[in-house]
Amino acid sequence: MFEDSLCCLIDEGNKVNPIGWRTWLCWGMAIVVVLWAIWRTLGLESGYPFVQVMAYTPQFLLLSGIVLLAILGLRQWLPAAVTFVAVAALGFAVLPRAFGGPDERPEGGQTIRLLSVNTLRGNVDVTRLLEIIESRHINVLSLQELPVNGVKRLKRRGLQDILPYRVLGIEDKGGGGVYSRFPAGGMAPTRTKLRQPRAMIKPRASVPFEVMSVHPRAPQGRRDTDLWEKEMGKLPVADEPGPPRVLAGDFNATLDHARLRDLLDTGYRDAGSTTGAGLYSTWPSFKEWPPPVTIDHALVEDPIAILDYKVLQVNNTDHKAVYTELVVPDA
Secondary structure, three states: OHHHHHHHHHHHHOOOOOOOHHHHHHHHHHHHHHHHHHHHHOOOOOOOOHHHHHOOHHHHHHHHHHHHHHHHHOOOHHHHHHHHHHHHHHHHHHHHHHOOOOOOOOOOOEEEEEEEEEOOOOOOOHHHHHHHHHHOOOOEEEEEOOOHHHHHHHHHOOHHHHOOEEEEEEEOOEEEEEEEOOOEEEEOOOOOOOOOOEEEEOOOOEOOEEEEEEOOOOOOOHHHHHHHHHHHOOOOOOOOOOOOEEEEEEOOOOOOOHHHHHHHOOOEEEHHHHHOOOOOOOEOOOOOOOOOEOOEEEEEEOOOEEEEEEEEOOOOOOOOEEEEEEEEOEO
16 A cells, blocks of 8 residues: 555656646737837837837737736736736836926917828818818918819918918929918928928027928838838938927827837927827827827927927818927027
8 A cells, every 4th residue: 555655656746737728828928018019119110011010009008918917817927027027118118108298388489389280182171271270370380292282272262361481392292381470481302302391480589490391101011111211211300400490290100110219319309299198199080990090290309399289180181180389489
């Protein structure tokens, strides 16, 4: 009997507990979250379809939080700890956009109420656009996807009676425009296409400043993604010589894209993120798919102050409008 018991103990000691499906499942989910966190933190996205996927980091942050809770529910502590670190990294990258506030209003200076909108090849609801311009007292307007017929349509509806100065950049496949209440002159489109016009705005008694209507190529496929990366790299950086500048438009990029973060690192501030409204989506405005993302921005260079930021619905375009209230210092 003693020998039988000893044999049983030896058999039990030789057993190797197999790794269960829960462990495999939890490690599989953890690895996906970790890879995304590394990918985003190091800015490793490049080319198609990785650029497109990176735009959905805020949604993935929510999903990764659910994954963490699921792993904890399955009592898999090591993959849970690894996932927690990755979720924290994603959270530090995304959540600050929802916190913040306006700058303290400086003494003096000229208030600039800037509106930017992609007109969807000139099809934007002009009535609604003019309502926003009049109700919010817009004095600088940045437009993207503005073809020749769109320019004519806006003129017929009286836009230039409100904003008499304009700088246009029109190409075969689209265009852009900057309209202003203040005197404005065109600037050479150095390194960028004509459809991304640059305007020197000259308010009375305030420092002149530049406004650029930004619209790099939409990264819709492999070739267009390569063009998008090149055009993003050609946008004027904040530390270039010249007046302070505002880049406003459809960047086809979110704050999770390394290309846009590199541009911000030169000295710009994103108006939405600065004021705590950086997670409000801007595209698509009227469809449930693809999931909404924030690809329209106003990047502002010091010493221009940021007082307000809003995302506004405009009809007959797939983008929402971006409103930014700024203060340009006295000359």
